[in-house]
Amino acid sequence: MPMTLFGPISICMRTETIQLQHSPSGTRRELQVFRFGTVGARPKAYVQAALHADELPGVLVAHELCRLLARAESEGTLLGEVVIVPCANPIGLSQQLLGHHIGRFAMTDGSNFNRNFFDLIPHLDRALAEAVIAPTSPSVAAIRALMLDAATTAMASVTTEEQSLKLSLLQLAIDADVVLDLHCDSEAVMHLYTLTPLAKRTQPLGDMLGAAVCLTAEDSGDHPFDEACSRPWAYLASRIPGLSANCLAVTVELRGEQDTALTHAPKDAHALFEFLRLEGLIANATPTSNATTAASTTITAPLAAVEPVIATHAGVISFAREVGANVKAGDVVATVTDPMTGTAREVRAGTSGILFARTSRRWATPGKRLCKIAGQQIIRSGKLLSP
Numbered sequence: 438m439p440m441t442l443f444g445p446i447s448i449c450m451r452t453e454t455i456q457l458q459h460s461p462s463g464t465r466r467e468l469q470v471f472r473f474g475t476v477g478a479r480p481k482a483y484v485q486a487a488l489h490a491d492e493l494p495g496v497l498v499a500h501e502l503c504r505l506l507a508r509a510e511s512e513g514t515l516l517g518e519v520v521i522v523p524c525a526n527p528i529g530l531s532q533q534l535l536g537h538h539i540g541r542f543a544m545t546d547g548s549n550f551n552r553n554f555f556d557l558i559p560h561l562d563r564a565l566a567e568a569v570i571a572p573t574s575p576s577v578a579a580i581r582a583l584m585l586d587a588a589t590t591a592m593a594s595v596t597t598e599e600q601s602l603k604l605s606l607l608q609l610a611i612d613a614d615v616v617l618d619l620h621c622d623s624e625a626v627m628h629l630y631t632l633t634p635l636a637k638r639t640q641p642l643g644d645m646l647g648a649a650v651c652l653t654a655e656d657s658g659d660h661p662f663d664e665a666c667s668r669p670w671a672y673l674a675s676r677i678p679g680l681s682a683n684c685l686a687v688t689v690e691l692r693g694e695q696d697t698a699l700t701h702a703p704k705d706a707h708a709l710f711e712f713l714r715l716e717g718l719i720a721n722a723t724p725t726s727n728a729t730t731a732a733s734t735t736i737t738a739p740l741a742a743v744e745p746v747i748a749t750h751a752g753v754i755s756f757a758r759e760v761g762a763n764v765k766a767g768d769v770v771a772t773v774t775d776p777m778t779g780t781a782r783e784v785r786a787g788t789s790g791i792l793f794a795r796t797s798r799r800w801a802t803p804g805k806r807l808c809k810i811a812g813q814q815i816i817r818s819g820k821l822l823s824p
């Protein structure tokens with residue numbers, strides 16, 4: 438056990454290595470899993486970072502969170518079980534192209550590592566049938582076992598290393614009460630994604646992290662990891678009276694990809710730790726920070742109300758507004774200068790809201806997303822996430 442990682446205070450933490458299937462001949466890739474607390478204890482939390490392997494702030498936050506959990510474990514205040522995967526995508530970690538790290542898309546086929554996770558919903562018929570036949574709803578434990586069974590069965594049919602990775606991550610997380618998937622945007626302020634029915638339970642997490650906005654959808658359209666964990670519960674809860682959504686899954690966008698300053702990670706990890714306390718994983722009902730007593734600062738906005746502001750022509754991007762700015766419809770957010778024609782065209786916001794993210798690139802091609810504004814007016818439908 439690598440005790441030096443988190444210091445000698447880690448007396449119970451266990452490490453586990455999961456080897457991916459279907460790695461290229463002569464190679465192997467592994468997931469490193471850190472487990473804190475007692476196996477099978479409740480509540481269970483699952484935290485992973487860098488599923489998009491070039492989004493690195495979460496790796497630091499996961500590392501700091503391990504330190505806090507190791508201390509809680511040694512002090513006997515860790516009540517539940519916490520599973521941490523600080524580098525959730527060894528495939529993407531290894532993808533370098535001409536000096537650039539390519540971690541969002543698989544270089545084998547261009548697929549996004551955080552899309553098209555295994556959909557458990559078609560496999561929940563047994564739970565629904567049981568609910569119809571039995572006088573009482575199936576137990577939460579029975580539903581979790583059913584989900585694990587479905588994921589395990591599916592593993593026998595995977596044919597690619599990427600599928601093996603995605604199912605391995607889902608198997609680790611699917612029976613958790615709390616799932617936190619740590620990402621970041623290109624340039625951004627802190628923001629979150631979750632299912633609409635989970636917004637209220639997510640609010641304290643946003644406030645503790647100082648998130649500007651929590652973006653919600655019933656179904657964002659592309660089966661990202663957090664929804665693979667939470668949507669089956671929302672699906673069952675809508676059909677089985679008395680059953681509530683028993684997995685809070687949130688995608689946490691830890692600012693921008695360059696935001697790896699060592700000043701951020703300890704604070705962010707502390708916020709996650711306090712949220713786990715709020716969720717009942719850590720003893721002592723009185724948190725050490727005053728985050729939970731602070732006024733709510735995180736705005737909830739429908740994902741369908743986010744405007745991706747698009748470049749209409751090629752050129753050099755000059756932003757007029759910083760991330761975190763409140764903009765009004767019609768405000769100039771950027772200018773794109775075409776060096777071929779010499780024209781500089783202003784790009785304006787189409788909706789009012791928070792400019793929460795923008796591209797870190799400064800060359801626009803027609804159709805490129807320049808920035809994203811979270812408003813309150815529904816303006817989109819269908820697939821709502823970025824490619």
Ligand SMILES: [Zn+2]
Nearest residue numbers: 489492620621
């Ligand atoms: Zn990401």
